[in-house]
Amino acid sequence: METGLAAMTFDENQRKSLIEGVALQVIAHADELTSLDQAIGDGDHGVNMKRGFEAVLADLDSHVAKPLPEALKALGMTLVMKVGGASGPLYGTLFMTLGKELPAEPSAEDLVRALGAAIDAVKARGKSDVGQKTMIDVLVPVLDALAAGEEPRAAADRAAEATIPMQAVRGRASFLGARSIGHMDPGARSSALIVTAAAEVLEKRA
Amino acid sequence: MSANVGIVIVSHSADVARGTAEMVRQMVGDEVSLAFCGGDPGGGLGTNVESIMAAIDSAWSEKGVAILVDLGGAETNSEMAIEMQPRERQSRIVVCNAPIVEGAVMAATEASGGAPLEDVQRTAEELYPG
Numbered sequence: 001m002e003t004g005l006a007a008m009t010f011d012e013n014q015r016k017s018l019i020e021g022v023a024l025q026v027i028a029h030a031d032e033l034t035s036l037d038q039a040i041g042d043g044d045h046g047v048n049m050k051r052g053f054e055a056v057l058a059d060l061d062s063h064v065a066k067p068l069p070e071a072l073k074a075l076g077m078t079l080v081m082k083v084g085g086a087s088g089p090l091y092g093t094l095f096m097t098l099g100k101e102l103p104a105e106p107s108a109e110d111l112v113r114a115l116g117a118a119i120d121a122v123k124a125r126g127k128s129d130v131g132q133k134t135m136i137d138v139l140v141p142v143l144d145a146l147a148a149g150e151e152p153r154a155a156a157d158r159a160a161e162a163t164i165p166m167q168a169v170r171g172r173a174s175f176l177g178a179r180s181i182g183h184m185d186p187g188a189r190s191s192a193l194i195v196t197a198a199a200e201v202l203e204k205r206a
Numbered sequence: 207m208s209a210n211v212g213i214v215i216v217s218h219s220a221d222v223a224r225g226t227a228e229m230v231r232q233m234v235g236d237e238v239s240l241a242f243c244g245g246d247p248g249g250g251l252g253t254n255v256e257s258i259m260a261a262i263d264s265a266w267s268e269k270g271v272a273i274l275v276d277l278g279g280a281e282t283n284s285e286m287a288i289e290m291q292p293r294e295r296q297s298r299i300v301v302c303n304a305p306i307v308e309g310a311v312m313a314a315t316e317a318s319g320g321a322p323l324e325d326v327q328r329t330a331e332e333l334y335p336g
Binding site for chain 2: 042044047048051080081082083084085086087088089090092093125126170171172
């Protein structure tokens with residue numbers, strides 16, 4: 001597959017590049033996430049995500065020593081415990097469900113199926129759905145791209161941009177009502193960053 | 207203590223959580239087990255699953271626990287904390303859809319009379335009409 005996501009083994013080094021790549025990407029964009037959140041939320045998304053992924057990096061060796069499913073579950077649990085705010089349980093649920101659904105050597109089809117299940121779990125956790133200006137609005141187009149055998153980065157960035165004209169109906173941003181329109185959703189942006197970093201690492205492996 | 211439903215207060219602010227608990231203690235007394243938490247894992251405003259789990263443990267009663275929360279993240283984190291409890295406990299912990307201060311006082315008042323968990327939750331939730 002062109003996506004570079006066809007079945008391959010994930011050895012320890014590859015697990016390390018994947019988890020480290022995602023963590024460093026989020027940490028590097030913490031200030032940007034905070035500015036986005038200051039516009040429509042409570043301004044803590046960057047700080048919270050940075051704290052969570054710094055905790056992931058602190059446990060990197062023990063995470064990557066585990067097979068891929070267990071590594072993802074452990075990463076998710078670290079985010080639940082360390083991020084704080086609603087993003088902790090939401091991203092924790094995303095990664096823990098991926099860990100539960102993926103085999104140790106996933107094919108592209110496995111990834112599509114697991115991501116679908118993980119998105120459903122995040123929807124249930126956040127009681128939200130497509131079109132409500134959340135991370136779901138990035139994850140669903142990414143899933144569609146992967147299911148179509150397309151490279152997901154462009155879809156992720158386009159989808160994050162597409163949250164700008166949306167009105168928030170979930171989370172803190174919903175307090176703003178129509179005033180949430182005109183700003184990119186911070187959770188959509190962090191999801192796009194995570195997808196981009198993961199796709200870059202997977203592409204290099206292909 | 208464990209004869210009555212326990213109450214857990216989860217706020218983004220440790221001060222709000224502590225103050226709410228203080229009001230419950232003064233208005234309702236010591237007949238309900240009560241725990242509170244507030245603040246994110248870094249000590250700022252926010253909520254975190256680990257301290258909610260500890261609060262549930264501390265307020266645990268065989269009759270169950272009612273959780274009162276303030277804003278969105280407190281609810282999401284409380285639901286996560288419930289799912290991470292032992293299975294036999296999960297069905298006996300509820301998050302009340304009620305304002306945190308009034309809800310905590312009403313829930314604790316109901317609980318102090320020995321009411322079951324459903325009644326405690328309903329009493330707190332009556333504060334939000336519809």
